Amino acid sequence: MAKYSEAFKLQVVQEYLDGPLGYSALAKKHAIPDAATVRKWVTFFQEFGLEGLKRKRKKTVYPVQFKVDVLHFMKETGASYSETAIAFGMNNPSLIANWNRAFQENGIKGLKPKQKGRPPMSRKPRKQPGKQAKSTSLSQEELERENELLRLEIAYLKKLKAFRENPDTFLEKHKQQWHTHSKKKDSN
Structure with missing residues (x-):
């Protein structure tokens, strides 16, 4: 254009x-x-x-209520974009057309001003400690629990293997451990 x-x-x-x-x-x-x-x-x-x-050299920012009033006037009177712009002292009817389209697509949210440009960068990238620490500690706890279960399973399998190979020696060994533990308890 x-x-x-x-x-x-x-x-x-x-x-x-x-x-x-x-x-x-x-x-x-x-x-x-x-x-x-x-x-x-x-x-x-x-x-x-x-x-x-x-x-207009300077961008005029219109409040949301003004935009709603303009669109309501246009709907109630059946006025065109140009007639509505004249009624509200505006010389840009395409602006009203944009408001109407945004309102049709997104409702009142479409009429709210949008933030322009990129968000500012901070000097150091932000880390989300809550989320990352929580997930790290959770996964670390899970890994520790899994390791403990695997250790118990290995110990159980070793004892089972020893018992199957020589049940008498296994029982004798555990009887001695049981007697030494019970004597310590009785002496107190």
Whole structure:
């Protein structure tokens, strides 16, 4: 979409107001792709004067409630985007079209301002200690428990093997351990 200077817009609008040419003829004469552009310039000039033809250099941030009011007005009255923009003193009807689309897709959340740009980087990357420490300690606890179970299983299998190979020696050995432990307990 071509950007036109304020002087050029004013010239085209004056030609329309002073002369016999219509929107389409002026659009062809000045190589403007669409007659609706000329009609928009004329309408905004008639409503707002020279301010209606100026491009705004500063971005106006509209509150969510204002956007809702504009869309509600447009729905209730059946006004077009251009008529609604004029009613609310705006010279950019496409902004209202964007609000309407965002509202249709996302509801009120679509009308809220969005944060621009990338989030700032901190000097050191953030680590999430709660999540990482918790998962590390949990997995470490699980591994320790598994190791303990494996040690018990190995000890059990060794004793079982020793018992199967020579049951008398195994029982004699454990009887001696039992007597020494019981004597220690009795002496206290």
